[in-house]
Each structure stands twice: as C-alpha cells, then as structure tokens.
Amino acid sequence: MQRIQKSKLLAPIAETGHCGLFLLRMLGGIRFERSLLINTLQQTYLIGARSLVIIMICGFFVGMVLSLQSINALQQFGASDQVSLLVGKSLFRELGPVLTALLFAGRAGTSVAAEIGLMKATSQIEAMELMAIDPVQRIALPRFLAGLLSLPLLTAMFNAFAILGAVMFSIGVMGLDPGIFWSKLQTGIYFGKDFMGGFWKSIVFGGLVSLIAVYFGYYAKPTGEGVGTATTRTVVMSSVLVLIFDFIMTSFFI
Amino acid sequence: MDIPRGSVVAIMGPSGVGKTTILRLISGQLHPSMGSIEVNGKEVSSLSHRQLYESRKDIGVLLQNGALFTDLTVFENIATPLREHTDLPEEAIRERVLSKLESVGLKGTEELMPHSLSGGMARRVALARAVILNPKIVLFDEPMTGLDPIAKSTINLLIRETNDRLGLTSVIVTHDVEQMNKLVDYCYILAAAKLIAEGSPQDLMQFKDPAVDQFMNGRVEGPISFKYQNSKSSTTANPS
Numbered sequence: 349m350q351r352i353q354k355s356k357l358l359a360p361i362a363e364t365g366h367c368g369l370f371l372l373r374m375l376g377g378i379r380f381e382r383s384l385l386i387n388t389l390q391q392t393y394l395i396g397a398r399s400l401v402i403i404m405i406c407g408f409f410v411g412m413v414l415s416l417q418s419i420n421a422l423q424q425f426g427a428s429d430q431v432s433l434l435v436g437k438s439l440f441r442e443l444g445p446v447l448t449a450l451l452f453a454g455r456a457g458t459s460v461a462a463e464i465g466l467m468k469a470t471s472q473i474e475a476m477e478l479m480a481i482d483p484v485q486r487i488a489l490p491r492f493l494a495g496l497l498s499l500p501l502l503t504a505m506f507n508a509f510a511i512l513g514a515v516m517f518s519i520g521v522m523g524l525d526p527g528i529f530w531s532k533l534q535t536g537i538y539f540g541k542d543f544m545g546g547f548w549k550s551i552v553f554g555g556l557v558s559l560i561a562v563y564f565g566y567y568a569k570p571t572g573e574g575v576g577t578a579t580t581r582t583v584v585m586s587s588v589l590v591l592i593f594d595f596i597m598t599s600f601f602i
Numbered sequence: 603m604d605i606p607r608g609s610v611v612a613i614m615g616p617s618g619v620g621k622t623t624i625l626r627l628i629s630g631q632l633h634p635s636m637g638s639i640e641v642n643g644k645e646v647s648s649l650s651h652r653q654l655y656e657s658r659k660d661i662g663v664l665l666q667n668g669a670l671f672t673d674l675t676v677f678e679n680i681a682t683p684l685r686e687h688t689d690l691p692e693e694a695i696r697e698r699v700l701s702k703l704e705s706v707g708l709k710g711t712e713e714l715m716p717h718s719l720s721g722g723m724a725r726r727v728a729l730a731r732a733v734i735l736n737p738k739i740v741l742f743d744e745p746m747t748g749l750d751p752i753a754k755s756t757i758n759l760l761i762r763e764t765n766d767r768l769g770l771t772s773v774i775v776t777h778d779v780e781q782m783n784k785l786v787d788y789c790y791i792l793a794a795a796k797l798i799a800e801g802s803p804q805d806l807m808q809f810k811d812p813a814v815d816q817f818m819n820g821r822v823e824g825p826i827s828f829k830y831q832n833s834k835s836s837t838t839a840n841p842s
Contacts, residue, residue: 471667472671474631474669475670479682479686480686480687481683486686
C-alpha cells in the first residue's frame with residue numbers, strides 16, 4: 349500500500365525526468381541540414397502563422413478591456429491620462445507573453461500532440477523508424493523549434509494589436525488626448541526592462557508549450573483514447589506550467 | 603529457421619502466434635530473450651543504435667496497413683527514403699520515384715494524398731516505398747489482409763515480380779494459405795509459439811501432422827484450439 353502511494357508521488361518526478369531526457373535526445377541528435385530548416389519553416393507556418401488570427405483578435409479585445417478597466421480605476425484619482433503607461437506595462441511584462449502562451453497551447457499545442465499521437469496510432473512513426481529515419485529528429489524536433497520560434501513572434505503581434513485596441517478605445521471612444529497617450533507610452537516603457545523582460549518569458553513559454561506537446565504526442569498510447577488523453581494533458585500541463593514559470597521568472601527578473 | 607538469399611519465404615500460422623514478432627526481431631525493433639538472429643551475417647541484437655539504422659537501409663518493410671505518411675502526397679511518400687538517405691538531385695529522385703510507381707501500376711497517382719487511395723492502391727504505394735532504396739531484404743507484414751481477391755492477386759504478383767527483378771529476399775508474414783501457395787518458395791508454419799512445420803507449399807499440403815493439416819485446410823477441429831488459453835497451449839506437435 350505504502351509502495352503504491354510512494355510511486356504515485358514519484359510519478360510526476362519520473363515523468364519530468366523522462367521529458368528532460370526526451371529534450372536532450374531531441375537536441376543531442378540535432379544536425380543542421382537543409383531538410384531541418386525546411387521542415388521547421390513549414391511547421392512554423394502551420395502552427396505559428398495559422399495561429400495569427402486568433403492571437404490578433406484576442407489581443408485587440410484584451411487591449412480594449414484593459415484600457416476600459418484602467419480608465420475606470422484611474423479616473424477616481426483624476427489620472428486617466430496615465431492609462432497608456434498602465435496598459436503598456438501590464439501588457440509587455442505579463443499579459444502579452446502569458447495570454448499568448450495560453451492561447452498557443454490551446455490552438456497549436458493540441459494540434460501538434462494530436463497529430464503526433466495519431467501518426468503513432470497509424471504506425472507512421474514505426475514506419476519511419478524502419479526506414480532508418482529517426483522520428484524524434486524528423487517529427488518532434490521541427491515542431492519544437494517552430495514553437496520556440498513562433499511564440500515570441502506571436503507575442504509581439506498580440507502586444508501590437510492590444511496597443512491598437514487600447515488606442516482605439518482610449519482615444520476613439522473615451523476621447524483621451526493622443527499626444528499624451530503616445531508620449532506616456534514612449535517615455536514610460538523601457539525596451540530592456542519591459543519589452544525584453546516579456547520577450548525572454550515568451551521564448552521560455554514557447555519552449556515549454558511545444559516540448560510538452562511533442563512529448564505527450566510522442567508517448568501517447570496508440571489508441572483513440574490515448575490521443576485524446578495526450579491532447580488534454582498538453583493543454584492542462586502547459587497552462588499550469590506557464591503560470592508557474594511566469595511567477596518564478598518574474599520574481600527573479602523584476 | 604534459415605531464409606536463403608533470393609527466395610520468397612512465408613511465415614504462417616494462426617493469429618497471435620508470434621509471426622509479427624519474428625519480423626520485429628529481424629528488423630531489430632525487439633531483442634530476443636533467447637537465441638540469435640543474423641541478417642546478412644550480422645547479429646542483429648548486438649548492433650548499436652547507429653549500426654542498426656545503417657543496416658535498416660538494406661531492409662524494406664511493408665507494415666500491416668501500409669502506414670503511409672498521411673500528410674504527404676504519394677510522390678513524397680515514396681521519395682522520403684531517398685531524400686533522407688541519398689544526395690540525389692531532384693530530377694534523379696523524380697525519375698526513380700516515377701519508375702517505381704509505374705512498376706506497381708500506379709502511374710499518374712503521384713499527386714494524390716494517401717486518404718484518397720483504395721486499400722489495395724495504398725498497399726502498392728507502400729510496396730514502392732519499401733523497395734525505393736533497392737534493399738536486399740523486404741519484410742511484409744500481412745500484405746494481403748483486408749484486400750479484395752483481385753487486389754490480393756495483384757499484390758501477390760507484384761511481390762514475386764519485384765523479388766525476382768531486383769534480386770531481393772522476401773519474408774512474408776501471413777495467414778492467407780491460398781495466396782501463399784501460389785507465391786512462395788518455402789514456408790514455415792508456427793503454432794503455439796513453436797515452429798511446427800517447414801517445406802514448400804506443395805509438401806505442406808501433404809503433411810501428415812494434424813496441426814499442420816488443420817491450419818492448411820482451415821478446420822475447426824484439431825490440436826490448435828480456438829479458445830483463449832492463458833498458460834501454455836495444448837498444442838504439442840513438433841516436427842523435429
């Protein structure tokens with residue numbers, strides 16, 4: 349009885365280690381060839397560029413609601429002209445990278461996990477191994493690299509559209525002065541601290557989400573149920589880990 | 603069990619007897635707990651990961667359902683081994699893929715996606731992919747399962763043709779007695795995880811052993827039980 353409980357407790361630790369070994373296997377066997385570049389770019393299109401629309405729409409509305417709430421709160425102190433500063437800081441540092449990572453996990457992470465899981469269920473992975481092609485290099489690595497590359501770019505798009513949403517709401521609807529809005533944004537937001545702080549986060553989140561997706565997909569049970577479980581676990585684990593890592597990174601870098 | 607170069611050999615037996623396991627042992631996906639497997643004079647289980655991958659370039663495998671890559675066209679499916687393992691220019695790849703595709707009678711399908719192929723066509727594309735690197739050995743896992751009689755005979759013919767034209771050694775795992783009688787040079791029959799008989803199909807039809815007779819003629823009554831047995835099977839037939 350005690351042994352079962354102990355193994356249940358240790359299982360997540362063992363899985364973390366297994367996942368780490370998978371990462372090492374992926375990066376250890378890396379060979380910089382033209383085919384890797386082509387595959388990575390293709391995957392960047394499939395999982396990155398195809399996520400653009402949802403990222404832009406969500407960014408736009410987040411920017412609008414953020415400025416609505418901020419203006420409401422700041423008005424009480426007569427400081428509603430500070431709205432661009434508040435929106436900018438919270439976006440670049442926190443909301444941009446975190447929300448994009450969560451959306452990316454739902455949009456791209458699931459599709460990667462399901463795709464690899466299904467390839468396994470239909471013996472495509474086995475066929476590849478039998479052709480002396482390493483599926484970790486051919487299937488997992490390009491998707492991992494594509495995620496790593498896509499998320500910072502998507503975060504930048506998210507931020508840009510959120511600022512656009514904030515501009516439309518604050519200036520267009522609430523009638524704030526555009527000069528004050530832009531000058532506060534320009535002088536109050538620092539490239540190194542605010543923008544790059546969020547940028548590093550988004551790289552870590554990109555690696556995290558895509559590693560979890562390829563790992564769960566690759567080790568999915570080759571059944572319909574197994575693929576479903578892999579997809580669900582990808583979303584749950586990456587969402588939780590993104591938020592945990594966000595706190596850890598923020599407390600170190602702030 | 604010996605499989606001579608250049609021949610078409612079948613490994614037959616009822617489902618679940620370990621036929622596919624033998625293929626996996628030959629291709630090095632599984633390691634034997636006892637005994638040894640030599641391919642081209644090399645002990646498979648002693649090979650390192652890299653050597654194993656190197657040796658697999660000489661082995662083509664046709665898996666049970668074909669296992670075509672669903673995200674690639676027929677052309678790209680067949681071209682994949684060439685792109686991964688050779689430095690051929692694009693024209694040479696194109697030429698080789700199209701000639702292989704023609705030899706399995708599917709010229710003109712190169713731009714189709716695997717999901718728009720019929721079962722028999724998919725199996726033929728998989729055959730073309732398995733032999734594109736001109737391997738020495740081709741392993742077939744149930745190449746006839748789930749096909750209509752015409753497609754079965756076509757695959758049958760193609761296996762024989764490809765084998766003789768390219769000088770291959772073909773190992774076929776199957777339980778389709780009728781098709782195998784037409785195709786293979788030599789047969790091994792397994793039952794209850796044991797080799798119970800071997801010989802040419804004609805010899806085996808005359809075989810006196812009750813288990814062999816039961817399998818070859820598809821009888822319900824006989825030493826091979828169709829009931830699920832947890833421990834050792836009751837089949838005790840042993841040819842040697």
